Amino acid sequence: MTYTLLRHRWMKRLPVFSSSSMVSTQTDKDTIDLSKFPVDRIRNFCIIAHIDHGKSTLADRLLEMTGAIATTDKNKQVLDKLQVERERGITVKAQTATLIYSHQGQQYLLNLIDTPGHVDFSYEVSRSISACQGVLLIVDANQGIQAQTVANFYLAFEAQLAIIPVINKIDLKNADPERVETQIEKVFDIPREECIRISAKLGTNVDKVLQAVVDRIPAPMASTDDPFKALVFDSNFDHYRGVVANIAVFGGRVKKGDRIVSAYLGKTYEVNELGLLRPHEHPTQKLFAGQVGYIIAGMKDVKEAQIGDTLYLQEQPVEALPGFKPAKAMVFAGMYPMDQSEYQGLRSAIERLTLNDSSVTVQRDSSMALGAGWRLGFLGLLHMEVFNQRLEQEYNASVIVTAPTVPYKAVLSSPKLIKEHGSEEITIVNPAQFPDRSVVSEYLEPMVLGTILSPDTYTGKIMTLCLNRRGIQKNMVYIDDQRVMMKYLFPLNEIVVDFYDLLKSLSSGYASFDYENAGYQAADLIKMNILLNGQPVEELITIVHRGRAYSTGKAMCERLKDSIPRQMFEVAVQASIGSKVIARETIKAYRKNVLAKCYGGDITRKMKLLKKQAEGKKKMRRIGNVEVPKDAFINVLKRKDK
Numbered sequence: 001m002t003y004t005l006l007r008h009r010w011m012k013r014l015p016v017f018s019s020s021s022m023v024s025t026q027t028d029k030d031t032i033d034l035s036k037f038p039v040d041r042i043r044n045f046c047i048i049a050h051i052d053h054g055k056s057t058l059a060d061r062l063l064e065m066t067g068a069i070a071t072t073d074k075n076k077q078v079l080d081k082l083q084v085e086r087e088r089g090i091t092v093k094a095q096t097a098t099l100i101y102s103h104q105g106q107q108y109l110l111n112l113i114d115t116p117g118h119v120d121f122s123y124e125v126s127r128s129i130s131a132c133q134g135v136l137l138i139v140d141a142n143q144g145i146q147a148q149t150v151a152n153f154y155l156a157f158e159a160q161l162a163i164i165p166v167i168n169k170i171d172l173k174n175a176d177p178e179r180v181e182t183q184i185e186k187v188f189d190i191p192r193e194e195c196i197r198i199s200a201k202l203g204t205n206v207d208k209v210l211q212a213v214v215d216r217i218p219a220p221m222a223s224t225d226d227p228f229k230a231l232v233f234d235s236n237f238d239h240y241r242g243v244v245a246n247i248a249v250f251g252g253r254v255k256k257g258d259r260i261v262s263a264y265l266g267k268t269y270e271v272n273e274l275g276l277l278r279p280h281e282h283p284t285q286k287l288f289a290g291q292v293g294y295i296i297a298g299m300k301d302v303k304e305a306q307i308g309d310t311l312y313l314q315e316q317p318v319e320a321l322p323g324f325k326p327a328k329a330m331v332f333a334g335m336y337p338m339d340q341s342e343y344q345g346l347r348s349a350i351e352r353l354t355l356n357d358s359s360v361t362v363q364r365d366s367s368m369a370l371g372a373g374w375r376l377g378f379l380g381l382l383h384m385e386v387f388n389q390r391l392e393q394e395y396n397a398s399v400i401v402t403a404p405t406v407p408y409k410a411v412l413s414s415p416k417l418i419k420e421h422g423s424e425e426i427t428i429v430n431p432a433q434f435p436d437r438s439v440v441s442e443y444l445e446p447m448v449l450g451t452i453l454s455p456d457t458y459t460g461k462i463m464t465l466c467l468n469r470r471g472i473q474k475n476m477v478y479i480d481d482q483r484v485m486m487k488y489l490f491p492l493n494e495i496v497v498d499f500y501d502l503l504k505s506l507s508s509g510y511a512s513f514d515y516e517n518a519g520y521q522a523a524d525l526i527k528m529n530i531l532l533n534g535q536p537v538e539e540l541i542t543i544v545h546r547g548r549a550y551s552t553g554k555a556m557c558e559r560l561k562d563s564i565p566r567q568m569f570e571v572a573v574q575a576s577i578g579s580k581v582i583a584r585e586t587i588k589a590y591r592k593n594v595l596a597k598c599y600g601g602d603i604t605r606k607m608k609l610l611k612k613q614a615e616g617k618k619k620m621r622r623i624g625n626v627e628v629p630k631d632a633f634i635n636v637l638k639r640k641d642k
């Protein structure tokens, strides 16, 4: 769905005239005179929390209470606007909204930045944080502190932001805010008196949250007397107007017609439009120091509005603000059209999606079996799945995604290769290009520091799972009398595909997990081939730790045996290292006769069954002479260990 369409959807709901008795409102029909808001009456904050703890619900309530949207059920999660987000109930892309709030006879501009909750999108959380002076740290009154709460807390703490702990869902029957306050004191060292107990769903105490934003979060340190300086913290592509960049103004003022420069590219642009996000665009004459809003200046590609870039006036150059750490792709996979005739369509769909998501890296790729396609890099597996789902839903594209892999490194020993690559160390994102041991002095694999929070009854099972995934325990503490927090160092490769699902299932959904990058470590890695009837399948090549080669090979063959349907002939599925076969499974010959149960002569029913079978075949891909279902490439890595 395009940005413009969604904007129109919002527009239809607006303007609105609701108000709560506690706060006064300003409707969107009014023109907002931003010069009336000196810096000391501006607060920039974001909401951070573990997934599902209620960020979006609280954001909606804040929007309603300050009159930015109407109080109706339709407004549920106004800030979650992608179809995928609505279906999965997760926030993928952060959104911004400016609220006008009256407190003790003064009007304040509150800039709220909604953030995603999933570990894959923690990059979005960091960029939101850098535009703020404070955060609302939401914790579910029933679930208590979870892994993502801890990770998000540290992001805010390290950025020295004011942190307001908010305990949500106090309306739940088994809510235990006392216990959550104890956890907050113990884990974050924040006095329990600072916690605000609310129900975002019912609106209970949400007014106290607004008051705390004004009272406890400092105003931005910015002056209108300084030269104009703004940080780009998000950007969207609009097909009609080009790039819409979200900015936080750190100094001075900017108005329509001004000529601005992007510090990163050094390019000059003329400001065509600017204004506030409420959460739809509300054009204004100017934007002043301390404010957050959007700007349209004829940029044609989101790469021209890099996240973390600084904008300044052409005649008043300033020093660039310290940028963000760029998002690094940590999961790579091949993407191919189901049918080569769909190549062009898929190409334009990928181009359009990446226009709005600069964290996806795209490289052309081709394979013997799957034809021309791409190798894409994502922040994590959920990011990849969401991208894939958006391709299918929004662009009706049918794609084959190959098994995901992590970026390995190799230190080369061959002078010839070093010269060819221009460096001793190379990064490998495609297992098919994994260099042979004979030309390498050392392989390195990416590591992560994982945080797991769980009720202590599952500790034993979790420790076994972590050990199976080559995890090394770094720490284990009780955060209250029943819950433990464990820290493990893992090879990223071991947790990227199915670790989270397994952790959830063995803890009946109670354990939570988050991770941060922890650099690279030397590892004894080898390349494993998978053969179908003696033919190596490039898309199924996997890099494994030597000590795990046998068990991984066996599991992959079993998995393939389960996912490849029987064919007219016998199929041998083998795993090999070099020329040595280390595992084998056989798929017996068989042709499914879908008409077997269809007695008598009902021709329409027979036709229906045959048509269904033909449709099923369309979802298959022929490799050599074997029909392989498209899911097989990704399912093959999911292990069964519990």
Ligand SMILES: Nc1nc2c(ncn2[C@@H]2O[C@H](COP(=O)(O)OP(=O)(O)OP(=O)(O)O)[C@@H](O)[C@H]2O)c(=O)[nH]1
Binding pocket: 049, 050, 051, 052, 053, 054, 055, 056, 057, 058, 077, 089, 090, 091, 116, 117, 118, 168, 169, 170, 171, 172, 198, 199, 200, 201, 202
């Ligand atoms: N009972 C109760 N349920 C709530 C409350 N606040 C939110 N919820 C429910 O909790 C679920 C998750 O809420 P969201 O607002 O989507 O959570 P979120 O933190 O934005 O989730 P992500 O965007 O996926 O990170 C929804 O079903 C909400 O209706 C509350 O105060 N009480």
